[in-house]
Amino acid sequence: xxxxxxxxxxxQLLGLGGVVFASGLAGSCTNILRKGGAQEDDFFxxxxxxxxxxxxxxxxxEAANTLRQAVAAVNALPATPDFVVFTGDLTHTxxxxxxxxxxxxEFKAIVADLKVPLQYYMPGEHDASLDxxxxxxxxxxxxxxxxxxxxxHFAVLDNVxxxxxxxxxxxxxxxxADLKPLRPEAxxxxxxxxxxxxxxPAWDWATKDGxxxxxxxxxxxxxTVFYGHIHQEHHFKTGEIAHHAATSLVFPLPAPMSKPKRxxxxxxxxxxxxxxGFREISVDESRLVLxxxxxxxxxxxxxxxxxxxxxx
Amino acid sequence: MRWMFALLLxxxxxxxxxxxxxxxxxxxxxxxxxxxVGEPVVLExxxxxxxxxxxxxxxxxxxTIEPGKVTRVRIVPDKAATYDFHCSVFCGSGHEEMAGxxxxxx
Numbered sequence: 001x002x003x004x005x006x007x008x009x010x011x012q013l014l015g016l017g018g019v020v021f022a023s024g025l026a027g028s029c030t031n032i033l034r035k036g037g038a039q040e041d042d043f044f045x046x047x048x049x050x051x052x053x054x055x056x057x058x059x060x061x062e063a064a065n066t067l068r069q070a071v072a073a074v075n076a077l078p079a080t081p082d083f084v085v086f087t088g089d090l091t092h093t094x095x096x097x098x099x100x101x102x103x104x105x106e107f108k109a110i111v112a113d114l115k116v117p118l119q120y121y122m123p124g125e126h127d128a129s130l131d132x133x134x135x136x137x138x139x140x141x142x143x144x145x146x147x148x149x150x151x152x153h154f155a156v157l158d159n160v161x162x163x164x165x166x167x168x169x170x171x172x173x174x175x176x177a178d179l180k181p182l183r184p185e186a187x188x189x190x191x192x193x194x195x196x197x198x199x200x201p202a203w204d205w206a207t208k209d210g211x212x213x214x215x216x217x218x219x220x221x222x223x224t225v226f227y228g229h230i231h232q233e234h235h236f237k238t239g240e241i242a243h244h245a246a247t248s249l250v251f252p253l254p255a256p257m258s259k260p261k262r263x264x265x266x267x268x269x270x271x272x273x274x275x276x277g278f279r280e281i282s283v284d285e286s287r288l289v290l291x292x293x294x295x296x297x298x299x300x301x302x303x304x305x306x307x308x309x310x311x312x
Numbered sequence: 313m314r315w316m317f318a319l320l321l322x323x324x325x326x327x328x329x330x331x332x333x334x335x336x337x338x339x340x341x342x343x344x345x346x347x348x349v350g351e352p353v354v355l356e357x358x359x360x361x362x363x364x365x366x367x368x369x370x371x372x373x374x375x376t377i378e379p380g381k382v383t384r385v386r387i388v389p390d391k392a393a394t395y396d397f398h399c400s401v402f403c404g405s406g407h408e409e410m411a412g413x414x415x416x417x418x
Contacts, residue, residue, distance in 0.1 A: 093405050129402035163402040164365060164376065201369035202396045204408070208374075262408060 041285035043150055046074055046084045046116070047191075048278045049228030050248030052126060053110070054103040055092035059251035059264035062272050066249045067110050069297055070278055075115045081280070082149065084116045087228035087246060088124030088160065088193030090140075097135065104139040120147070124193040124229060125160040133161035144171055146178050151287045153182055157192040159207040165194055166208040176216055187287045190217065190225040195245065197238050200256040205230055214238050222288055230256070231264075232275065233294060244292060247277045273297040328386075329353045335377050335399065336360035338406030347389045347416045357383040365400030368414065374400060389416040 051067045060066065074084060091103040104127070111119065123136040123143050133143045143158035155178060159167050167175075182188065190196075196210035207213070217223045218239050225243045231253040234245035251264040252275030268274055277296040283289070333355050334341045347353055357366050357377045364377045366385065370393075377383050399410035 093402075093407075095404055125402045126405075130404060160402075163363070164400060165402070201367070202398065204367075204398060204400060208400075261411070 041150075042282060043082045044079070044280050044282035045149075046077075046081045046278055046280055047087060047226050047246050048074070048084060048249060049087040049246040050089040050124065050231055050250060051086070051107065052089055052092040052248070052250040053107040054094065054099075055250050059267055060272075061267065063250050066273065066276055066297060067107070068113075069273070070249050070276075071111060071113050073295065073297060074278065075113070077280070081116055083118035083120060084114060085120040085191055085226075086111075086122065087191055087226060088122050089126045089228060089248075090121065090124070091127050092250075093126040093130060095130065097131065100131070100135045101139070104135060108139065120154075120156065120191070122156050122191060122193060123158065123160050125163070125165070128158075128161045129163040132163075133158070136161075144174065150283075152187045152189055152283065153179070154189045154191065155179070157190060157196075157213065159192055159194045159196070159210065164208060165204070165206070167210070167213055169209075172209070172212050172216065175213060179216070179220065182220065184219070185221050187222045188217070188220050188224075189290075190223065192225060192227045194229045195227055195236075195243060196225060197236065197243060199230065199234070199236070199245075200262075203256065203262040205256060205262075214241060217241055224290060226279075226281070244279075246279050247275060247294065247296075249276055249278070249297070252276070271298060331355050333357050333366075334360050335364040335366065335410075337362065337403050338399075338410040340366075340397070340399075340410065340412045343412035345412065345414045347387065347414060349389050349392055349416055349418055352386065352388045355385040355387065357385065362403060363401050364403055364410070366397060367400035368395050368397040370395050371414075373397075376401060387414070392416050392418045 048070055053067055055063045090107050094100050094103065121140045123133055128136045128143065136143060143161050144156055146153065146155040155175060157167060158171065159165055162168060179188065194207045195205055196207050196213050199205040218241065221240065223241045225241060226246065227243065228246050230245050231248035231251065232245060232255065233247055236243045253262055253264055265275060277294055280293040280295060282291045329351065331345060331353055333345065335357060336359065357375065359377045359379045362379060366377055367374045373385055375383050375385055393416050395414040397412050397414060399407060403410065
């Protein structure tokens with residue numbers, strides 16, 4: 001079912017730590033990427049993930065700062081993205097229902113400073129699993145939905161409101177009904193929190209019935225999935241579907257199964273924001289080529305002075 | 313004949329070792345379950361607080377543990393190996409550390 005590709009096969013390191021990952025929505029169109037000169041029909045959006053607002057602990061003693069720094073960094077981009085999407089774990093979990101809602105209100109107050117008017121949200125297990133998404137829905141609305149933007153169909157899937165990490169048959173049925181009107185070659189982007197494929201089940205990095213969603217998505221030719229949860233970049237393919245994991249805004253986690261435990265990478269006071277960042281995804285006029293650029297919060301000073309290189 | 317078979321089956325089952333495993337936020341007790349190759353065992357999983365999960369990906373085991381109920385998992389170790397298990401039902405801050413190992417020795 002799966003086809004792995006090494007990151008180095010695709011990646012080109014740019015200045016200031018920015019990394020570009022060029023990927024066709026169909027997985028094989030990188031040869032038609034343009035190296036520069038944005039056209040009017042091009043657009044880009046930003047993926048942020050796993051801010052875990054409310055987290056306190058040694059893995060990031062400065063956790064109260066990084067979400068604001070990310071907002072400032074997005075606002076400082078040379079161009080304004082069409083939209084931003086947060087792929088879950090907006091807040092860190094708490095048993096206290098009042099505290100959970102307080103963290104969500106605080107999160108909303110911080111991201112209200114984003115200069116990007118169009119914003120999309122989805123829950124992670126830290127936001128939704130203890131109350132099946134109740135507080136999340138009160139604050140952010142539906143946990144799964146879809147929208148169209150400039151010729152691309154976007155579907156947001158919820159694999160966290162069920163604490164057992166399942167989408168559930170109802171949502172699978174909804175996805176089928178949502179995609180059914182689309183032509184086979186329609187460009188489709190899926191946002192989800194957990195990986196849909198079995199990245200590392202022993203670390204809970206999987207979706208119990210994710211294979212059902214993947215089997216369904218395989219009927220369309222141009223599908224890309226962006227997700228969070230694992231606090232690091234990761235690129236993988238299941239058939240023709242590309243899956244791209246995002247870095248977090250709180251602390252990095254080790255590469256899948258590379259350590260005995262999935263404990264956070266120890267905080268380095270010399271590099272307090274190492275491994276933290278967000279992603280720009282640019283879309284060319286064909287709507288079939290995505291270009292991914294990783295922005296590190298470690299380069300925040302460069303962002304603030306404007307010495308920042310974009311990948312498109 | 314059927315009655316005889318049932319008795320034999322019951323006798324066979326009764327000879328199997330039973331290991332009690334409790335789950336609570338955010339640990340399993342015992343966290344390391346020692347087994348021996350060729351000796352079948354039944355794990356009796358119970359929760360001391362809330363719903364948890366017991367997943368052993370390499371053995372294709374994925375069970376939920378409901379409070380007030382006993383979840384039984386039969387394992388027949390066929391080789392010496394170590395298998396990781398973890399809670400597969402998100403249970404709060406610390407869920408990520410709720411894990412253990414099944415160690416099968418020769």
